[in-house]
Amino acid sequence: MTPGRGARILVVDDNEALRRGIALALREGGHALDQAASGSEALARIRDPAADPYEVVITDLRLPGADGLAVLRAARTREARAAVLVMTAFGSVEVAVGAMREGAFDFVQKPFELDQLEVRVARAVEHVRLLREVSDLRAERSARYAPENLVGRSPALRAAVDLARRAAPTRTTVLISGETGTGKELVAGLIHGLSPRSERPFVKVNCAALPETLLESELFGHERGAFTGADRTRVGRFEQADGGTLFLDEVGDMSPATQAKLLRVLQEQEFHRLGGTRPLRTDVRIVAATNQDLRAAIAEGTFREDLYFRLAVIGIHLPPLREREDDVVLLANHLRDEFARELGRPRSGFDRAALAKLRTHPWPGNVRELRNAVERALLMAERPWIGPDDLALAPAGGEAARDLDLAGCTLAEVERGAVLAALRRSGFVQKRAAALLGVSRRKLNYMIRKMGITHPSWRRNRGASAGDDAPPSLDSAVDIG
Numbered sequence: 001m002t003p004g005r006g007a008r009i010l011v012v013d014d015n016e017a018l019r020r021g022i023a024l025a026l027r028e029g030g031h032a033l034d035q036a037a038s039g040s041e042a043l044a045r046i047r048d049p050a051a052d053p054y055e056v057v058i059t060d061l062r063l064p065g066a067d068g069l070a071v072l073r074a075a076r077t078r079e080a081r082a083a084v085l086v087m088t089a090f091g092s093v094e095v096a097v098g099a100m101r102e103g104a105f106d107f108v109q110k111p112f113e114l115d116q117l118e119v120r121v122a123r124a125v126e127h128v129r130l131l132r133e134v135s136d137l138r139a140e141r142s143a144r145y146a147p148e149n150l151v152g153r154s155p156a157l158r159a160a161v162d163l164a165r166r167a168a169p170t171r172t173t174v175l176i177s178g179e180t181g182t183g184k185e186l187v188a189g190l191i192h193g194l195s196p197r198s199e200r201p202f203v204k205v206n207c208a209a210l211p212e213t214l215l216e217s218e219l220f221g222h223e224r225g226a227f228t229g230a231d232r233t234r235v236g237r238f239e240q241a242d243g244g245t246l247f248l249d250e251v252g253d254m255s256p257a258t259q260a261k262l263l264r265v266l267q268e269q270e271f272h273r274l275g276g277t278r279p280l281r282t283d284v285r286i287v288a289a290t291n292q293d294l295r296a297a298i299a300e301g302t303f304r305e306d307l308y309f310r311l312a313v314i315g316i317h318l319p320p321l322r323e324r325e326d327d328v329v330l331l332a333n334h335l336r337d338e339f340a341r342e343l344g345r346p347r348s349g350f351d352r353a354a355l356a357k358l359r360t361h362p363w364p365g366n367v368r369e370l371r372n373a374v375e376r377a378l379l380m381a382e383r384p385w386i387g388p389d390d391l392a393l394a395p396a397g398g399e400a401a402r403d404l405d406l407a408g409c410t411l412a413e414v415e416r417g418a419v420l421a422a423l424r425r426s427g428f429v430q431k432r433a434a435a436l437l438g439v440s441r442r443k444l445n446y447m448i449r450k451m452g453i454t455h456p457s458w459r460r461n462r463g464a465s466a467g468d469d470a471p472p473s474l475d476s477a478v479d480i481g
């Protein structure tokens, strides 16, 4: 049954006039109607494996053949979501109550007006539709958060996923850290999906998106009149997530006041709605995420250390994509398959140059950037394969050694390209770039100075971090930020 369309309905009654009357009226309402004159005929129709299950069954209780309760059970056995409406003779309320206990959705007493029945049928159809929607959403959610969707073989990623799996069955608070687009939300969903709470809500709050008071009312709710504009009581996310998981995204962006409130809730397992006096309790598992370095934030005094320890009972760090070179191609192929299916496009392969570009690109936006690049490439590629230009990546690889057409290049140019590529890939951390190039840090630092390469992050660090990544840049230096 698709929304807005009619439902598949069976009417069971041995009184032919009544049965036809009902069928006629409901057919006018856009539903697909079948009729059965006896219990046994109804059972045969319900159990017919060649036909779709009925969504609504309207049945008399006293029937020749098998009785209404047998029809009720058969309908619900075939399709657990089926709504069964029973019709009872006047004065036999106990029988109707018995049917409700057996799982009937509603009952009407004979004699009734047809429009009275129509109202009840409309409610039953709506009910079935909602059940269907909920289970579709659940299936979609668990498919989205299924472990197989988390692609990657690099040890750092596997370790993170492993930790998530082990944390999942517990109620322990988890803090997920990692740069933007590394999969923090995906892992949060995975933890929920693998937990005993998976059938309960997974509620997400983006702590960076809202100003302080709005965030607090979002989290804890408010009573009517708590502040100007609070003209209705509002249930907060903590209450909505009862029995489930509350995902606090960008938790590093909370104001000090909200941090203090959250800490209190975590310690006391109790909270108030804004403007409320009644203490409320919910059973919520907290998973938080941040792309900030919370330890640095603690050192700077912008994040509470006590809250940090409450949240990071288990800390999961997701590595940036540039540190997972082998995963890039794996992920690119996986995403290509996914988009090809979604867009109805052939599964074009990446050509050699595209693969090289994927491997050398620094991926500042991590998996999200890769996702976008692959989607765009599938849409743009005019040939049956994906070339480097289809990926339309920021020209970071332009000077990269692997992309150089060596014909006509001087050794100095090749060297410069290699140094730049290594720096980009390592996020401009010289120590890592030196390791990639297989030279000492001293040597790399010397080359960088000679080539006149500089980067804004080095300038910022200068002085503070005792020159670790801060070569004294020449006046004529090229800034490649």
Ligand SMILES: Nc1ncnc2c1ncn2[C@@H]1O[C@H](COP(=O)(O)OP(=O)(O)OP(=O)(O)O)[C@@H](O)[C@H]1O
Pocket: 149, 150, 151, 152, 178, 179, 180, 181, 182, 183, 184, 185, 186, 187, 291, 331, 367, 368, 371
């Ligand atoms: N290992 C992975 N395998 C497959 N898809 C991934 C993986 N990691 C991330 N993704 C996909 O990349 C996109 C970004 O992931 P996600 O939203 O979880 O990142 P995030 O860390 O929460 O980013 P932000 O900090 O910007 O909110 C999503 O579409 C997600 O499905």
Ligand SMILES: [Mg+2]
Pocket: 184, 185, 249
């Ligand atoms: Mg996120």
